[in-house]
Structure formats: structure tokens, C-alpha cells
Amino acid sequence: MYVCICHALNDKKVKAALDQGATTPASVFRHHNCQVQCGKCVPTMRSMASEHRATFAQQTAAAAAVAAMPAAAPCCGSALPEPANAEAVPAYAIAAE
Numbered sequence: 001m002y003v004c005i006c007h008a009l010n011d012k013k014v015k016a017a018l019d020q021g022a023t024t025p026a027s028v029f030r031h032h033n034c035q036v037q038c039g040k041c042v043p044t045m046r047s048m049a050s051e052h053r054a055t056f057a058q059q060t061a062a063a064a065a066v067a068a069m070p071a072a073a074p075c076c077g078s079a080l081p082e083p084a085n086a087e088a089v090p091a092y093a094i095a096a097e
């Protein structure tokens with residue numbers, strides 16, 4: 001979907017600019033080396049930027065919550081589980097060790 005007709009900026013180009021640090025319509029234009037002309041796209045870009053910030057804040061909060069979780073205690077003592085392919089080792093390989 002085209003967001004800015006004047007500069008042929010579609011939603012992917014706007015999102016790419018937002019992903020790389022643009023936070024306002026002006027910074028989206030700077031990212032793509034252009035300037036606002038008619039301005040009809042500015043409200044859409046502004047709402048895309050605020051939506052992007054909200055999503056980023058949610059992801060940051062979720063990552064912080066995961067980082068703050070205590071480390072899981074081993075459930076079965078300190079023994080490590082056998083690897084899934086432990087039985088696939090041929091007997092001659094074990095005998096060679």
C-alpha cells in the first residue's frame with residue numbers, strides 16, 4: 001500500500017525507516033532522502049510511527065520480563081538428560097574409546 005504518493009513510499013519503505021530508527025514522518029522522509037510535499041501522508045506516517053513505538057515498547061517489556069525471571073532449577077537432580085541420539089552410537093565406536 002502506498003503511504004506517500006508524492007515520493008512513492010509504500011508501507012514497507014516506511015516500516016524499514018521506522019525499524020532503522022526513524023520516529024517521526026520527518027525522519028522517515030530524511031531516511032529516504034526526500035522532504036514532505038503535499039503532506040497528505042503525514043497523519044498515516046504519524047500513526048504508523050506511534051504504532052511502531054508501541055510494538056517496540058511491548059517487545060522491550062516482554063524481553064525485560066524474561067530476563068528478570070529466575071533461572072530454572074533442575075527438575076531431576078543435577079544429571080543431564082541423555083541426548084536423543086545416544087543409542088545411535090554403534091558399539092564399535094564405544095569400544096574404540
Ligand code: FES
Nearest residue numbers: 004005006037041
Ligand atoms: S503524499 Fe506524502 S508528501 Fe504528498
